[in-house]
Amino acid sequence: MSFNKEIERRRTFGIIAHPDAGKTTLTEKLLLFGGAIQEAGAVKNNKIKKGATSDFMEIERQRGISVSTSVLAFNYKNKKINILDTPGHKDFAEDTFRTLTAVDSVIVVVDVAKGVEEQTEKLVAVCRLRNIPMIVFINKLDREGKDAFDLMDEVEQKLGLTVTPMSFPIGMGYDFKGIYNIWEKNINLFSGDSRKNIEETIAFSDVENPELDRIIGEKPATRLREELELIREVYPEFNRDAYLSGALQPVFFGSALNNFGVRELLDSFVEIAPAPRPKESETRMVEPSETKLSGFIFKIHANMDPKHRDRLAFLKIVSGTFERNKPYYHVRQKKNFKFSSPNAFFAEKKEIVDISYPGDIVGLHDTGNFKIGDTLTEGEIMSFKGIPSFSPEHFRYINNADPLKAKQLEKGIDQLMDEGVAQLFTLELNNRKVIGTVGALQYEVIQYRLEHEYGAKCTYENFPVHKACWVKPDDAKNDEFKEFKRIKQKFLAKDKYGQLVFLADSDFTIQMTVAKYPSVKLYFTSEND
Known part of the structure; x- marks a missing residue:
């Protein structure tokens, strides 16, 4: 496959939210749909016994929170997807802010009952500052919560976003019947059985069809028609260019714990989300399609495997290809380094890769040569902007x-x-x-x-x-x-x-x-x- 096609295949994104909005659960369900894992444990209940795939530090399993960004990669519909699952807790915001320098787009998770919370506001403000394309996923629809329109209003007012719904719930909480997918024009019925991996979907291009009353009931059908009419009048139509420039944010509804609405999110994400984007360095704008390698370290993690005392530096590739055993120039240290075993990630599972492309995250074994913000190139002297360091409080x-x-x-x-x-x-x-x-x-x-x-x-x-x-x-x-x-x-x-x-x-x-x-x-x- 050609170099440009490999770039076009990549989708590198972060998932951000307030603690407990269901971010790690959503990550796990995306992996499930991507075929990367075979079953998903109910993350919260079994946190200590089993743990979510992306929470691999022992302390995370005990506290039930993510304290470190993890990197997960899988293939879906011929696209290579790199997810960065970030900590939601404000005490670990520094890790999250740095991670946002390494993503091309973001999924913001909002809890249906709690709405937009403080940490979400801070993180979205950073994304807006950098014009990062955002998709909003309103989670936990099977629980009693706020009205769908009220939630979208709150997202617009508190986060300063312009939203357009791509799917819409049929009822909420106890009355939750399913989701109408505006993007694909079909209905996904909710059975409430979280053990079922994938729900049934009925193609439904015309909501005026009386068949709708038979499937979901007369009252819910009438209400859905009214709500869809209101959506057409109030919200702008989805426009990909507006989304990519950070001016429009599509909204999806679902329940990650019940695998519900996740496939719709993933399918449209693969279609609309950006491939790797250009990144500004202190000297010039770097395009992903440039053939010479450039990349930066946005995270360092000691003891990914405590048995081996290994330390990994996470490199986001901005341009060119990263090849195993090829020397690259460490700009700060002014010398060349070779890497015999660069890693690709699936949470704590790692595999050695021979070649990686723009958008990919590569783990480099490090004996103390790297610091956060370091740049690797093929000789060009540059460093990438906007990798924050915070004054302690x-x-x-x-x-x-x-x-x-x-x-x-x-x-x-x-x-x-x-x-x-x-x-x-x-x-x-x-x-x-x-x-x-x-x-x-x-x-x-x-x-x-x-x-x-x-x-x-x-x-x-x-x-x-x-x-x-x-x-x-x-x-x-x-x-x-x-x-x-x-x-x-x-x-x-x-x-x-x-x-x-x-x-x-x-x-x-x-x-x-x-x-x-x-x-x-x-x-x-x-x-x-």
Whole structure:
């Protein structure tokens, strides 16, 4: 198959939502329809015993939440589909924001009862900023919830989207009869039996046909006709160009747990979603069809397989092909690297691939050469824009709880910080280590992973810091900078890369410091990232 056809086949997308909207369940059902797994467990009930396919970290199985983005690939209708299932919990938003730099489109999952929630608003705002095409999937239709029109209004108002329904429910909650597929003009009847993998579909091009009354009942049929009439009057017709430019968002209804409405979503997704899109670098726009490789690291994961202590860097290919055992140029390190076993993913199952194309996500075994945001090319010096690094909001001292395991603790912290889950600061005054995170739940994850993956134990102590500010003086030798260092020495630390950081205890302190030492510049993100 030609290079351009391979690009055209790819669909790389992320699934975003508030926790518990059914994101991981939807991922699993998409895999089921794609033939990638044979059966789907009821994810929530059996989380601890069985776990969802995409939640492969032990802590995720125990807490029933996704704490790390996982990558899953499968083929469907001659398309190669790459799903990035992201954490919904706000304490892991950093991972999700970075993942959104690696997707070409997004599916937003909304819970029928809870409607649009806070975390969804934040994530959709990021997608809108980048004009990422979005499809909305309104989930859990078999439960009592809000009216379909009210939900679409809420999506438009709270998320600032322009929606057009591609399918519509026949009744809701206890009265839920099925879905009318506006896109394919057919009816999908709901039997309520979640063990049935695929529901029956009846082709139905003319809703005025009296046969409809016989199939779903007279009252529901009349109501459906009225609702479809209203949709035609109120909502714009689907236009693919408007969807691709981020100006129009198709809406689908369904119940992921009951495999309902998922096939319709997948079928139209395959047809309308974009193939890999161009990406802007700091020097120029990079087109997927360029023959020379370029790609960037958007995630690093230590211990995908704790038995082997392996560390994987996730590379999103932007242009060209990535071939096994071919040397590629690491722009930040200014040297060439070869990769003998690049991996493709199916959750934690990995297989070695000889060649990968734009849109694909490749796992590279890493011994510490990569950082998030690194770029690989065939020699061109460039780096891709918009891979965020966040200033931590929570700070704690980390203490070694087992003196015999000091080495393991050091190695564990070092590797987990490379993943971007948190940042490490070493105080100048006494060399004590402080961990800064975006969300408080990260501390639990770090503690759990240090113990279970590295055999090291740690405890935390509160450290009253408001913000980390990276320090860049105009002149490192001038008296003002020396004075700043002397007065603030209790609050100065070095980050993992040896850069000077001022750990300020309040906004007021930051303002006073800026006023008193004008030649000492403070930044809320590290230039190193």
